[in-house]
Each structure stands twice: as C-alpha cells, then as structure tokens.
Amino acid sequence: MSGQQRRGFAFLVNPTSGGGAAPRTVVPLARALRETGAEVEVSYTTSPVDVPDLVASAVARDAVVVSVGGDGMLSSVAGEVAARDGVLAVVPAGRGNDFARMLGVPHDTAAQAAVLCQAQPRPIDLLRATQPDRATLVVAGSVYAGVDARAAEIVDRSHWLPSKLQYPVAAVRALAGYRPVDCVLTVDGVRTKHQAATVVIANSRYYGKGMAIAPAAEVDDGLLDVIVIEAASRLELIRSLPKVYDGSHAALPEVTVLTGRRVTLSGRYVGSAAVPVGADGEGLGSLPADESDPLVVEISPAAVRVLA
Known part of the structure; x- marks a missing residue:
C-alpha cells in the first residue's frame, strides 16, 4: 500500500x-x-x-x-x-x-x-499465548502472572475512581495483599525456579498505564523480554513501585531480565492457591500448576504490518 x-x-x-x-x-x-x-x-x-x-x-x-x-x-x-x-x-x-x-x-x-x-506500514512482532486446553491467543503487549494480574482484576472493578488513579491505586492494593509465587520458568529451554511477586513476558515496554516494566523491549526485534520480580516484603515492593515508571527497577538485585523466543511458565502461590494470569488487561484464568503442561508464550516475528 x-x-x-x-x-x-x-x-x-x-x-x-x-x-x-x-x-x-x-x-x-x-x-x-x-x-x-x-x-x-x-x-x-x-x-x-x-x-x-x-x-x-x-x-x-x-x-x-x-x-x-x-x-x-x-x-x-x-x-x-x-x-x-x-x-x-x-x-x-x-x-x-x-x-x-x-x-x-x-x-x-x-x-x-x-x-x-x-x-508507511512497518512489521511488528506479536505474542502467541497458549494455556492448557485452550485456544492460542494472540497478544500485542504482554502476558503476566502474579501481583500484576491481580492489579488488573482490581482495575476492572475500579471504574468509580478517576482514570489517572485506577492503575496506581490497584497496584498498591495488589502489592499490599500479595503472596509469593513458587514458579518454574523456561526461556528457550533454560529452566529456572523462582519465588516471585510477578513474572512478565513482554513484547512492548509498557503496561499498567505507562509502567516501563520491560525497559529494553522492542516490538520489532523478534524477542520476548522476560521480567521476574523476586518476592520481597510488601513494603519494599511498594517503595520500589515508582521505579517501574522509568524502568530503573530493572537494575534492582531482586529483578531478573531474560530474553528469548519461547517461554513456559507454571506455578502456584505459596500455600498452593491458584495464580491469576492476564494479557493486555484481559484475564486469562489461572497459571497452570503442572510443569509438564505449562502456559506457553512464543514470539511471532514481523507478524503484522502497522501504521505508526
């Protein structure tokens, strides 16, 4: 065109x-x-x-x-x-x-x-997320499990708040009540175990109304950016929340940043409760607990042409 x-x-x-x-x-x-x-x-x-x-x-x-x-x-x-x-x-x-x-x-x-x-149209990447026994979902921005998925649920019930306050208030409320997630993560076949507050698998740099959760992410590099924020105290997490807006959280010792083309994730809250999963503000159910049948997220390079 x-x-x-x-x-x-x-x-x-x-x-x-x-x-x-x-x-x-x-x-x-x-x-x-x-x-x-x-x-x-x-x-x-x-x-x-x-x-x-x-x-x-x-x-x-x-x-x-x-x-x-x-x-x-x-x-x-x-x-x-x-x-x-x-x-x-x-x-x-x-x-x-x-x-x-x-x-x-x-x-x-x-x-x-x-x-x-x-x-002029330019090609950008998209994500493909597959939950066990569900159809594959195409996602533009990011897939996440843990405290941020809980925050997204709170946002959906916060229409009474002014728009500018919905995400910050939801983030603080979710952090105040969060529980660590015992999870197994594989990135291009490399397996790691974490006790995390959240795991984000990103195509785009931003989520949560301007939080630069994956500061190095590009939408045309053919890579997933994986951000693992390890479990910490509620107060420490709330104090570090402002750093997410400018991406400086990525330098914190409790944050792990990985890149790859195929990611799998499974896990449960400490205490065995199910962990919510979300993608671009929409709920995707619960994180699979069974490592043999995990959530799978893959990059689709240059998947769609976009005017921008």
Missing part, C-alpha cells in the same frame, strides 16, 4: 473503552479523514466474536483496519489482521493505551489523521 495512494479505513470501535472515550475519539477523526477524500467505515462492537468477520471484510477491500479502544481491543484485532496479511492502525481510547504509547501514536486528531494518511 503506497503512502501516495488514497487509503480506505475500517474503524473497529469498542464503545465502552475508556469509559466511553472511544466514540468521542473516532467521530472527529473519521470526519477529518473523510475531508481528505478517504473512505471511512465505522463499526461498533463490544464482542470479540464480531471481530473476524469485520476484519475479513475490511482486508478484502484493502482498507486499513483501525483499532479504536484499549489494549485488549487491539489484541483481539491484531491477530485477525495478521492472519489475513492486512494493515493495522491503532487509535488509543482505552484506560491504559500502552501499546499505542510504545508505537508513539499521537493523541490529537490532526496528528492521528496525518499518521493514518501518510505513515
């Missing part, structure tokens, strides 16, 4: 993202694009079941598929676009918007329209 050709766009909008921010975002942007002569189609959906058919229709007419919503919406769209060799674009309108942050997507309408009309 040439940058000089007039592009068509198929907006897939989650109307509930960001407390209703998505419709407010897409209306002026669609208008700005139509004023350039672009064809723009807008579809609203809250169900991932609708996404495959919407993407297939858009790609068939050579339209750029534009995900308008949060990171969870993006992940549901990105895999379908990748499977059909389409072109993807991202308009941030969710609570976290971490993958858009990683891509450097602007927030004002004029700049977004300029990116959509002028940027």
Whole structure:
C-alpha cells in the first residue's frame, strides 16, 4: 500500500473503552479523514466474536483496519489482521493505551489523521499465548502472572475512581495483599525456579498505564523480554513501585531480565492457591500448576504490518 495512494479505513470501535472515550475519539477523526477524500467505515462492537468477520471484510477491500479502544481491543484485532496479511492502525481510547504509547501514536486528531494518511506500514512482532486446553491467543503487549494480574482484576472493578488513579491505586492494593509465587520458568529451554511477586513476558515496554516494566523491549526485534520480580516484603515492593515508571527497577538485585523466543511458565502461590494470569488487561484464568503442561508464550516475528 503506497503512502501516495488514497487509503480506505475500517474503524473497529469498542464503545465502552475508556469509559466511553472511544466514540468521542473516532467521530472527529473519521470526519477529518473523510475531508481528505478517504473512505471511512465505522463499526461498533463490544464482542470479540464480531471481530473476524469485520476484519475479513475490511482486508478484502484493502482498507486499513483501525483499532479504536484499549489494549485488549487491539489484541483481539491484531491477530485477525495478521492472519489475513492486512494493515493495522491503532487509535488509543482505552484506560491504559500502552501499546499505542510504545508505537508513539499521537493523541490529537490532526496528528492521528496525518499518521493514518501518510505513515508507511512497518512489521511488528506479536505474542502467541497458549494455556492448557485452550485456544492460542494472540497478544500485542504482554502476558503476566502474579501481583500484576491481580492489579488488573482490581482495575476492572475500579471504574468509580478517576482514570489517572485506577492503575496506581490497584497496584498498591495488589502489592499490599500479595503472596509469593513458587514458579518454574523456561526461556528457550533454560529452566529456572523462582519465588516471585510477578513474572512478565513482554513484547512492548509498557503496561499498567505507562509502567516501563520491560525497559529494553522492542516490538520489532523478534524477542520476548522476560521480567521476574523476586518476592520481597510488601513494603519494599511498594517503595520500589515508582521505579517501574522509568524502568530503573530493572537494575534492582531482586529483578531478573531474560530474553528469548519461547517461554513456559507454571506455578502456584505459596500455600498452593491458584495464580491469576492476564494479557493486555484481559484475564486469562489461572497459571497452570503442572510443569509438564505449562502456559506457553512464543514470539511471532514481523507478524503484522502497522501504521505508526
């Protein structure tokens, strides 16, 4: 698709993202694009079941598929676009918007329209996460188990809080009640055991509304960045939380950083309770306890072309 050709766009909008921010975002942007002569189609959906058919229709007419919503919406769209060799674009309108942050997507309408009309597609990586007895899930940003998955659960119940406070409050509440996870991790066949507060398997640098959890991560390097934060006291973890926002936590002695292409993870809380797993703000159930049948996360290099 040439940058000089007039592009068509198929907006897939989650109307509930960001407390209703998505419709407010897409209306002026669609208008700005139509004023350039672009064809723009807008579809609203809250169900991932609708996404495959919407993407297939858009790609068939050579339209750029534009995900308008949060990171969870993006992940549901990105895999379908990748499977059909389409072109993807991202308009941030969710609570976290971490993958858009990683891509450097602007927030004002004029700049977004300029990116959509002028940027050249570039290939980026995606993750493939497989839980035992479940279908493989395509993920854009990261998969995580432990205290951060618990924080994501708290965020989902914190709509009464202002948006800027939801993630910080959830992080502190999750840390205040966390339990260590006894886990087994393998990265490209190298097995290690940990007693961890959390394990993050990342494609993108950011999660949790701007936390630079994997500061060295790049979305086009063909590698997973694995961050293990070893168990510590609740107070120590809460005190170190600000370091996650600028990535300086990676230098702490209780943080292990690994890279690879295939990661497996299994484990339980100390005391044998199940550990929650999440991906881009969406719950993935519980971490498998059996090392012989673990959670598997793999990188899919250059999986999808994106305008950014």
